[in-house]
Amino acid sequence: xxxxxxxxxxxxxxxxxxxxxxxxxxxxxxxxxxxxxxxxxxxxxxxxxxxxxxxxxxxxxxxxxxxxxxxxxxxxxxxxxxxxxxxxxxxxxxxxxxxxxxxxxxxxxxxxxxxxxxxxxxxxxxxxxxxxxxxxxxxxxxxxxxxxxxxxxxxxxxxxxxxxxxxxxxxxxxxxxxxxxxxxxxxxxxxxxxxxxxxxxxxxxxxxxxxxxxxxxxxxxxxxxxxxxxxxxxxxxxxxxxxxxxxxxxxxxxxxxxxxxxxxxxxxxxxxxxxxxxxxxxxxxxxxxxxxxxxxxxxxxxxxxxxxxxxxxxxxxxxxxxxxxxxxxxxxxxxxxxxxxxxxxxxxxxxxxxxxxxxxxxxxxxxxxxxxxxxxxxxxxxxxxxxxxxxxxxxxxxxxxxxxxxxxxxxxxxxxxxxxxxxxxxxxxxxxxxxxxxxxxxxxxxxxxxxxxxxxxxxxxxxxxxxxxxxxxxx
Amino acid sequence: xxxxxxxxxxxxxxxxxxxxxxxxxxxxxxxxxxxxxxxxxxxxxxxxxxxxxxxxxxxxxxxxxxxxxxxxxxxxxxxxxxxxxxxxxxxxxxxxxxxxxxxxxxxxxxxxxxxxxxxxxxxxxxxxxxxxxxxxxxxxxxxxxxxxxxxxxxxxxxxxxxxxxxxxxxxxxxxxxxxxxxxxxxxxxxxxxxxxxxxxxxxxxxxxxxxxxxxxxxxxxxxxxxxxxxxxxxxxxxxxxxxxxxxxxxxxxxxxxxxxxxxxxxxxxxxxxxxxxxxxx
Numbered sequence: 001x002x003x004x005x006x007x008x009x010x011x012x013x014x015x016x017x018x019x020x021x022x023x024x025x026x027x028x029x030x031x032x033x034x035x036x037x038x039x040x041x042x043x044x045x046x047x048x049x050x051x052x053x054x055x056x057x058x059x060x061x062x063x064x065x066x067x068x069x070x071x072x073x074x075x076x077x078x079x080x081x082x083x084x085x086x087x088x089x090x091x092x093x094x095x096x097x098x099x100x101x102x103x104x105x106x107x108x109x110x111x112x113x114x115x116x117x118x119x120x121x122x123x124x125x126x127x128x129x130x131x132x133x134x135x136x137x138x139x140x141x142x143x144x145x146x147x148x149x150x151x152x153x154x155x156x157x158x159x160x161x162x163x164x165x166x167x168x169x170x171x172x173x174x175x176x177x178x179x180x181x182x183x184x185x186x187x188x189x190x191x192x193x194x195x196x197x198x199x200x201x202x203x204x205x206x207x208x209x210x211x212x213x214x215x216x217x218x219x220x221x222x223x224x225x226x227x228x229x230x231x232x233x234x235x236x237x238x239x240x241x242x243x244x245x246x247x248x249x250x251x252x253x254x255x256x257x258x259x260x261x262x263x264x265x266x267x268x269x270x271x272x273x274x275x276x277x278x279x280x281x282x283x284x285x286x287x288x289x290x291x292x293x294x295x296x297x298x299x300x301x302x303x304x305x306x307x308x309x310x311x312x313x314x315x316x317x318x319x320x321x322x323x324x325x326x327x328x329x330x331x332x333x334x335x336x337x338x339x340x341x342x343x344x345x346x347x348x349x350x351x352x353x354x355x356x357x358x359x360x361x362x363x364x365x366x367x368x369x370x371x372x373x374x375x376x377x378x379x380x381x382x383x384x385x386x387x388x389x390x391x392x393x394x395x396x397x398x399x400x401x402x403x404x405x406x407x408x409x410x411x412x413x414x415x416x417x418x419x420x421x422x423x424x425x426x427x428x429x430x431x432x433x434x435x436x437x438x439x440x441x442x443x444x445x446x447x448x449x450x451x452x453x454x455x456x457x458x459x460x461x462x463x464x465x466x467x468x469x470x471x472x473x474x475x
Numbered sequence: 476x477x478x479x480x481x482x483x484x485x486x487x488x489x490x491x492x493x494x495x496x497x498x499x500x501x502x503x504x505x506x507x508x509x510x511x512x513x514x515x516x517x518x519x520x521x522x523x524x525x526x527x528x529x530x531x532x533x534x535x536x537x538x539x540x541x542x543x544x545x546x547x548x549x550x551x552x553x554x555x556x557x558x559x560x561x562x563x564x565x566x567x568x569x570x571x572x573x574x575x576x577x578x579x580x581x582x583x584x585x586x587x588x589x590x591x592x593x594x595x596x597x598x599x600x601x602x603x604x605x606x607x608x609x610x611x612x613x614x615x616x617x618x619x620x621x622x623x624x625x626x627x628x629x630x631x632x633x634x635x636x637x638x639x640x641x642x643x644x645x646x647x648x649x650x651x652x653x654x655x656x657x658x659x660x661x662x663x664x665x666x667x668x669x670x671x672x673x674x675x676x677x678x679x680x681x682x683x684x685x686x687x688x689x690x691x692x693x694x695x696x697x698x699x700x701x702x703x704x705x706x707x708x709x710x711x712x713x714x715x716x717x718x719x720x721x722x723x724x725x726x727x728x729x730x731x732x733x734x735x736x737x738x739x740x741x742x743x744x745x746x747x748x749x750x751x752x753x754x755x756x
Contacts (some may be wrong), residue, residue: 047587125697126554148556150639181563181694181696182694182696183514183521183560183561183563184564188491191694191698219476219560220476220561221502221562221563222476222563223563223566223696226499226504226564226565226566226696227501227504227563227565229565233605242517248696248697249700249712250698250699251699252700252703252710253548254710258710259703259704259705259710259729259733261732261735261736262736263700263735264699264700264701265700267698267699267700268693268699268700268701271693271694271699272693276520276521276693277518281740282740282743282744282747283518284518284520285519285520285546285744286521286735287522287740287741287743287744288519289476291736358710360735361729361732361733361735361736362736392577408696408697408698408715409697409715410696410697410715433750447588
């Protein structure tokens with residue numbers, strides 16, 4: 001790494017290489033290819049090392065950003081990794097799926113020239129370097145004295161928020177058990193986010209393995225509220241419980257014909273493909289739905305993921321159908337750009353009125369209500385309203401509904417002591433503690449569907465409080 | 476967490492088997508009406524099976540399955556001592572059981588096994604349980620002795636008349652309901668056409684029929700909606716709102732269509748498996 005000094009700072013943000021669009025829709029491999037050492041060092045040298053860095057304030061898990069970037073600029077990747085890992089258990093994942101444009105990079109002072117430091121890409125570069133060495137646990141070693149082995153903490157749900165709690169506490173010598181309902185750890189990282197954005201074997205499993213090396217115990221096939229109840233966990237000697245069960249229940253439109261075969265939630269579509277490895281059917285047993293003319297309803301990141309999978313599974317046409325316009329789409333710009341490059345068609349200002357099926361109940365088309373934009377609503381986005389009497393018809397044999405989710409009630413129904421807000425999500429105080437003492441919650445089950453990094457931030461907040469409660473010395 | 480098969484019994488050779496699985500946590504929490512999700516091996520598909528019995532003392536549950544496709548065929552190729560990759564439960568809402576008087580439990584085919592657990596629950600709650608079971612012939616009739624061990628009445632219908640009445644369970648059921656005002660509830664578990672027919676048979680008697688649905692599921696915990704079913708004109712999720720519903724409100728035609736939605740892929744998977752099995756023999 002000694003030649004890092006010979007690399008000059010990049011003049012503007014260094015682009016990350018990607019698989020070519022025509023090529024990548026014929027495979028399931030990761031689209032973005034990451035930085036080389038030279039690219040990373042030259043990008044790192046663009047950072048002006050602000051005295052009062054705003055980027056850190058934009059990061060829900062408070063990664064010491066200027067410090068790790070300075071280490072990269074010096075070619076000291078060990079140090080860069082140690083700094084990142086001091087607050088972030090899952091850097092290879094965050095470097096890939098965080099909406100940095102709204103967080104760290106959104107706060108970067110170079111943003112004034114639309115040229116923020118590519119913090120996410122740098123984080124990914126550092127994490128990937130250690131993943132390639134199969135050493136992502138190496139820097140996460142226990143930094144505190146071991147606490148009493150009887151002081152143990154349980155996390156219900158195996159997604160980003162719980163994993164963060166586990167990582168934080170395990171690094172401080174606390175015994176943590178994570179209970180996951182599905183057969184594989186990771187939550188949305190595994191069932192929701194596609195292989196081509198976040199490789200499972202190559203990235204997710206490796207970051208989880210690092211936690212296993214720290215002593216975190218993962219128990220799959222354990223449903224909170226069904227297999228185990230919160231009260232059981234306290235009886236078993238757990239001193240605190242973190243609930244990070246995710247949002248869950250998919251929303252549907254409630255229009256006629258929605259139960260025809262071929263109309264499915266994005267959760268079903270993606271879970272079959274991602275968790276079930278349905279893209280590799282029949283080598284794997286879980287079949288994926290394959291459509292010829294696919295319509296995806298919704299315009300968030302999940303909709304983009306579904307549309308891009310449909311292309312990779314051989315669809316002739318894939319359309320994102322949205323009731324507003326491109327400008328209002330909630331998906332990350334990068335995801336939308338990738339989808340369009342790959343050939344996804346955007347159909348704006350329409351909403352489904354009725355799905356139509358053949359005599360066997362299989363979807364064949366959809367009638368759409370034409371919409372127009374009205375006044376801005378509470379969220380500041382111009383709200384769509386129907387153009388009276390104007391409809392269109394679209395042939396489609398697979399409709400994926402990506403409208404978001406509601407609170408999954410499985411754990412909540414079995415735990416009536418948890419207080420819920422008016423949307424059915426768990427109510428917590430500023431320390432992320434629920435109405436039950438020593439039971440904390442975070443992630444989508446508190447906020448409703450949000451991002452991986454916000455869930456991780458919530459987990460970190462709760463973990464700090466739990467650490468104090470159970471008597472772990474703070475560093 | 477893999478789960479070990481402690482005991483296997485082929486109830487109908489090559490077609491239907493019973494397995495006793497080591498599952499202490501599930502056994503401790505399971506109630507009649509609950510189901511489990513299974514994944515046979517590392518490349519397997521998750522699928523639901525209703526729990527046929529639990530033994531809380533020994534920490535086991537029993538499952539009974541019909542070989543219908545690749546997953547159940549692979550499961551049936553396993554023997555005592557083998558382990559299945561994943562077992563998750565108990566899932567779904569448990570059967571609502573209270574002491575009401577007489578409850579008639581109707582079971583058809585493999586559904587008799589699932590019905591058995593519910594019948595046992597009603598019996599333990601102090602209800603007079605009448606079991607009505609049916610199959611094509613005597614040798615295909617499951618759980619007859621188990622039911623006879625605690626049900627004061629076990630009525631049988633077979634297509635060929637080899638045991639019990641010759642005919643359908645609905646005929647036996649109608650006869651049994653006629654003139655008995657003490658029957659407070661009918662529970663029906665079996666193939667969709669059978670459950671639909673039971674609902675139609677019971678309706679004129681003004682008695683509630685509870686059915687347990689076998690919708691397709693992916694996760695089994697309310698995440699995906701693959702199992703959605705129309706009940707009273709509203710979409711419900713079988714996995715978290717059911718699996719039991721008021722039969723008179725269920726859209727059975729839609730359920731039948733939805734169960735066929737991946738038929739072609741299921742056939743591909745099964746054909747490839749059986750073909751590979753044969754070439755290895």
